[in-house]
Amino acid sequence: MGYLMKVYLKSIGIDALVMEKWYSEAVAESKVRFISSCKFEEAIVIAKRILNEATGFKVNVYSVSPLTVIIDGDESLKGFLNMMLYTFSAIIRRLSGTNLCAEPKEEHQVDGVTRFKTVFESSEDLSSCRTIKRNEEMQRFAILEKDRWTKVLTNDIQIDVLKFISECPVSMQEIISCFDTPRSTLSYNIGKMMEDGLLEFRVDENGVGRYHSNYHIFLMTSTSSKRYSGIEAITERYGFMDGYLRFVAS
Secondary structure, eight states, X not given: OHHHHHHHHHHTTOOOHHHHHHHHHHHHHHHHTTSOOOOHHHHHHHHHHHHHHHHOOEEEEEEETTEEXXXXXXXXXHHHHHHHHHHHHHHHHHHHOXXXXXXXXXXXXXXXXXXXXXXXXXXXXXXXXXXXXXOSSOOOOEEEEETTEEEEEOOHHHHHHHHHXXXXXXXXXXXXXXXXXXXXXXXXXXXXXXXXXXXXXXXXXXXXXXXXXXXXXXXXXXXXXXSSSSOOOOOGGXXXXXXXXXXXXX
16 A cells, blocks of 8 residues: 555655655554553564564664664665654554654665665654544545556546446446436536546447446545445456545644
């Protein structure tokens, strides 16, 4: 999830640093919420184990005072490093009460392995993202991809229509019969989707007109109930992925 978020933000020119911190806080919260508080040294061991299991990269503690960590991985490690360090320090803070920041970072290449050595120092700048809770009024969204371009869709009706049409081309009558939405509302939204290039209308050899879409949905929320029945719109074979990023930090 973190990787998809980072790639999407980069594609539209947004610096993901702040969101990476918030996301790392959410990960730390979910991993340690049922673990009791402990001493600093024990918190380091727990943080190391969690990151090793969660990322597949190898985290080693070089020294405790100052806390020095060596992380080994492949060439993709550089893109994940900030989130790993944020998560590592957030886990330690939650378990031991010790607040840390990571400086500096040194990169080495050893026998084809990408290695970063990081020194954590004490910090008085406590993160504002201490507690993470889910937003009760989560806004639905879908991130779409076409020809290496991404687009965000937040209109509920358009999201549901696109999910439906992504399964196979359908006629207006088929859309109307599957949605508990007035025809005029559906027609308006379909017209807007055609203006935005999300849908195309084609007439087949039998003279039947159907709507098509070649956009791929690679991240979307799905907690809201579907507005149609009998349609299995989200399947693994089409590469759909459910998820949400609506967190409120306090």
